[in-house]
Amino acid sequence: MTRDLHHLVYYSRNRIAADGATLCEAVRRILAASQENNRKAGLTGALMFNSGCFAQVLEGPLDAVEETFERISRDERHGEVSVLAFEPVALRSFGTWSMAFVGGSLEDAERFADVARSSGFEPARLSGDRLHEILRDLAIEAEPATARTPSAVA
Numbered sequence: 001m002t003r004d005l006h007h008l009v010y011y012s013r014n015r016i017a018a019d020g021a022t023l024c025e026a027v028r029r030i031l032a033a034s035q036e037n038n039r040k041a042g043l044t045g046a047l048m049f050n051s052g053c054f055a056q057v058l059e060g061p062l063d064a065v066e067e068t069f070e071r072i073s074r075d076e077r078h079g080e081v082s083v084l085a086f087e088p089v090a091l092r093s094f095g096t097w098s099m100a101f102v103g104g105s106l107e108d109a110e111r112f113a114d115v116a117r118s119s120g121f122e123p124a125r126l127s128g129d130r131l132h133e134i135l136r137d138l139a140i141e142a143e144p145a146t147a148r149t150p151s152a153v154a
Protein backbone atom coordinates (compact mmCIF):
# COMPACT_ATOMS: atom_id res chain seq x y z
CA MET A 1 0.00 0.00 0.00
CA THR A 2 1.30 3.46 -0.90
CA ARG A 3 1.41 5.74 2.11
CA ASP A 4 2.93 8.80 0.40
CA LEU A 5 0.95 11.87 1.35
CA HIS A 6 -0.76 13.50 -1.64
CA HIS A 7 -3.43 16.10 -2.17
CA LEU A 8 -5.93 16.53 -4.94
CA VAL A 9 -7.85 19.73 -5.66
CA TYR A 10 -10.80 19.77 -8.04
CA TYR A 11 -13.77 21.82 -9.07
CA SER A 12 -17.05 20.51 -10.55
CA ARG A 13 -20.59 21.53 -11.54
CA ASN A 14 -23.63 20.60 -9.52
CA ARG A 15 -26.00 18.17 -11.25
CA ILE A 16 -28.46 17.74 -8.38
CA ALA A 17 -31.81 18.73 -9.85
CA ALA A 18 -33.25 20.35 -6.74
CA ASP A 19 -33.14 23.62 -4.89
CA GLY A 20 -33.74 25.06 -1.45
CA ALA A 21 -34.07 22.62 1.41
CA THR A 22 -33.96 19.54 -0.85
CA LEU A 23 -30.62 20.63 -2.31
CA CYS A 24 -29.24 21.41 1.16
CA GLU A 25 -30.29 17.97 2.33
CA ALA A 26 -28.62 16.32 -0.69
CA VAL A 27 -25.35 18.17 0.03
CA ARG A 28 -25.65 17.29 3.71
CA ARG A 29 -25.90 13.60 2.76
CA ILE A 30 -22.78 13.84 0.56
CA LEU A 31 -20.92 15.45 3.46
CA ALA A 32 -22.03 12.84 6.00
CA ALA A 33 -20.97 9.91 3.76
CA SER A 34 -17.68 11.69 2.99
CA GLN A 35 -16.85 12.23 6.65
CA GLU A 36 -17.53 8.63 7.53
CA ASN A 37 -15.67 7.11 4.56
CA ASN A 38 -12.74 9.53 4.77
CA ARG A 39 -12.20 8.87 8.45
CA LYS A 40 -11.88 5.16 7.70
CA ALA A 41 -9.59 5.77 4.70
CA GLY A 42 -7.28 8.21 6.52
CA LEU A 43 -8.33 11.13 4.32
CA THR A 44 -8.83 14.75 5.33
CA GLY A 45 -9.91 17.83 3.37
CA ALA A 46 -12.62 20.37 2.72
CA LEU A 47 -15.68 20.57 0.50
CA MET A 48 -17.29 23.77 -0.72
CA PHE A 49 -20.64 24.03 -2.41
CA ASN A 50 -21.66 27.33 -3.90
CA SER A 51 -22.74 29.09 -7.07
CA GLY A 52 -23.80 25.74 -8.51
CA CYS A 53 -20.28 24.36 -8.14
CA PHE A 54 -18.39 22.05 -5.82
CA ALA A 55 -14.74 22.55 -4.92
CA GLN A 56 -12.90 19.98 -2.85
CA VAL A 57 -9.47 19.26 -1.45
CA LEU A 58 -8.70 15.63 -0.58
CA GLU A 59 -5.48 14.76 1.20
CA GLY A 60 -4.03 11.52 2.49
CA PRO A 61 -2.11 8.42 1.37
CA LEU A 62 -1.85 8.24 -2.43
CA ASP A 63 -3.84 5.03 -2.81
CA ALA A 64 -6.71 6.35 -0.63
CA VAL A 65 -6.84 9.65 -2.53
CA GLU A 66 -6.91 7.81 -5.89
CA GLU A 67 -9.51 5.27 -4.85
CA THR A 68 -11.84 7.86 -3.33
CA PHE A 69 -11.45 10.32 -6.17
CA GLU A 70 -12.25 7.61 -8.72
CA ARG A 71 -15.55 7.04 -6.88
CA ILE A 72 -16.24 10.76 -6.60
CA SER A 73 -15.56 11.44 -10.27
CA ARG A 74 -18.12 8.79 -11.30
CA ASP A 75 -20.80 10.33 -9.04
CA GLU A 76 -23.69 11.63 -11.14
CA ARG A 77 -24.57 14.31 -8.60
CA HIS A 78 -21.91 16.45 -10.25
CA GLY A 79 -20.13 16.70 -13.60
CA GLU A 80 -17.36 18.45 -15.57
CA VAL A 81 -14.94 17.43 -12.83
CA SER A 82 -11.71 19.42 -13.35
CA VAL A 83 -8.58 18.46 -11.44
CA LEU A 84 -6.51 21.55 -10.62
CA ALA A 85 -3.78 19.89 -8.58
CA PHE A 86 -2.68 16.35 -7.74
CA GLU A 87 0.73 16.17 -6.13
CA PRO A 88 2.79 14.95 -3.17
CA VAL A 89 2.69 17.17 -0.09
CA ALA A 90 4.89 17.18 2.99
CA LEU A 91 2.10 17.92 5.45
CA ARG A 92 -1.68 17.91 5.67
CA SER A 93 -3.45 21.29 5.56
CA PHE A 94 -6.75 19.94 6.95
CA GLY A 95 -5.40 17.58 9.58
CA THR A 96 -8.38 17.91 11.94
CA TRP A 97 -11.19 17.58 9.40
CA SER A 98 -12.27 14.32 7.77
CA MET A 99 -14.18 16.71 5.48
CA ALA A 100 -14.78 20.32 6.52
CA PHE A 101 -17.76 22.01 4.87
CA VAL A 102 -17.11 25.60 3.98
CA GLY A 103 -20.00 26.63 1.77
CA GLY A 104 -22.47 27.53 4.46
CA SER A 105 -22.40 31.23 5.18
CA LEU A 106 -23.33 34.20 3.05
CA GLU A 107 -19.81 35.53 3.49
CA ASP A 108 -18.39 32.31 2.04
CA ALA A 109 -20.87 32.52 -0.81
CA GLU A 110 -19.73 36.06 -1.61
CA ARG A 111 -16.07 35.12 -1.51
CA PHE A 112 -16.59 32.12 -3.72
CA ALA A 113 -18.63 34.20 -6.16
CA ASP A 114 -15.65 36.59 -6.35
CA VAL A 115 -13.32 33.73 -7.21
CA ALA A 116 -15.80 32.44 -9.76
CA ARG A 117 -16.08 35.94 -11.28
CA SER A 118 -12.34 36.50 -11.45
CA SER A 119 -11.85 33.16 -13.20
CA GLY A 120 -14.76 33.80 -15.57
CA PHE A 121 -16.44 30.66 -14.15
CA GLU A 122 -13.75 28.74 -15.97
CA PRO A 123 -12.36 26.00 -13.71
CA ALA A 124 -9.28 25.61 -15.89
CA ARG A 125 -8.34 29.23 -15.14
CA LEU A 126 -8.35 28.76 -11.35
CA SER A 127 -5.06 27.67 -9.90
CA GLY A 128 -5.04 24.65 -7.62
CA ASP A 129 -2.89 26.57 -5.13
CA ARG A 130 -5.37 29.45 -5.00
CA LEU A 131 -8.37 27.19 -4.49
CA HIS A 132 -6.51 25.20 -1.86
CA GLU A 133 -5.62 28.42 -0.03
CA ILE A 134 -9.22 29.67 -0.09
CA LEU A 135 -10.66 26.40 1.24
CA ARG A 136 -8.04 26.29 3.99
CA ASP A 137 -8.72 29.91 5.06
CA LEU A 138 -12.46 29.26 5.10
CA ALA A 139 -12.06 26.03 7.07
CA ILE A 140 -9.96 27.79 9.70
CA GLU A 141 -12.46 30.67 9.98
CA ALA A 142 -15.38 28.25 10.22
CA GLU A 143 -13.63 26.02 12.73
CA PRO A 144 -15.95 26.50 15.71
CA ALA A 145 -19.05 25.89 13.58
CA THR A 146 -17.69 23.07 11.46
CA ALA A 147 -18.22 19.46 12.47
CA ARG A 148 -14.74 18.37 13.47
CA THR A 149 -13.76 14.78 13.60
CA PRO A 150 -10.60 13.27 15.01
CA SER A 151 -7.76 13.61 12.60
CA ALA A 152 -6.51 10.66 10.66
CA VAL A 153 -2.83 9.98 11.03
CA ALA A 154 -0.77 10.80 7.95
Ligand SMILES: Cc1cc2nc3c(=O)[nH]c(=O)nc-3n(C[C@H](O)[C@H](O)[C@H](O)COP(=O)(O)O)c2cc1C
Nearest residue numbers: 030033034037038054056068071072075077078099
Ligand atom coordinates in the same frame (compact mmCIF):
# COMPACT_ATOMS: atom_id res chain seq x y z
C1 LIG B 1 -19.02 16.73 -4.72
C2 LIG B 1 -18.89 15.39 -4.08
C3 LIG B 1 -17.88 15.16 -3.15
C4 LIG B 1 -17.74 13.92 -2.56
N1 LIG B 1 -16.74 13.71 -1.66
C5 LIG B 1 -16.55 12.48 -1.13
C6 LIG B 1 -15.48 12.23 -0.23
O1 LIG B 1 -14.68 13.11 0.13
N2 LIG B 1 -15.36 10.97 0.26
C7 LIG B 1 -16.21 9.96 -0.07
O2 LIG B 1 -16.04 8.84 0.40
N3 LIG B 1 -17.24 10.18 -0.91
C8 LIG B 1 -17.44 11.41 -1.45
N4 LIG B 1 -18.48 11.65 -2.29
C9 LIG B 1 -19.48 10.57 -2.49
C10 LIG B 1 -18.99 9.50 -3.44
O3 LIG B 1 -19.14 9.96 -4.77
C11 LIG B 1 -19.80 8.22 -3.24
O4 LIG B 1 -21.16 8.48 -3.42
C12 LIG B 1 -19.61 7.67 -1.86
O5 LIG B 1 -18.25 7.63 -1.50
C13 LIG B 1 -20.20 6.26 -1.74
O6 LIG B 1 -20.15 5.95 -0.40
P1 LIG B 1 -21.06 4.80 0.25
O7 LIG B 1 -20.69 3.58 -0.52
O8 LIG B 1 -20.64 4.79 1.68
O9 LIG B 1 -22.47 5.26 0.03
C14 LIG B 1 -18.64 12.88 -2.90
C15 LIG B 1 -19.64 13.11 -3.84
C16 LIG B 1 -19.77 14.35 -4.43
C17 LIG B 1 -20.86 14.59 -5.44
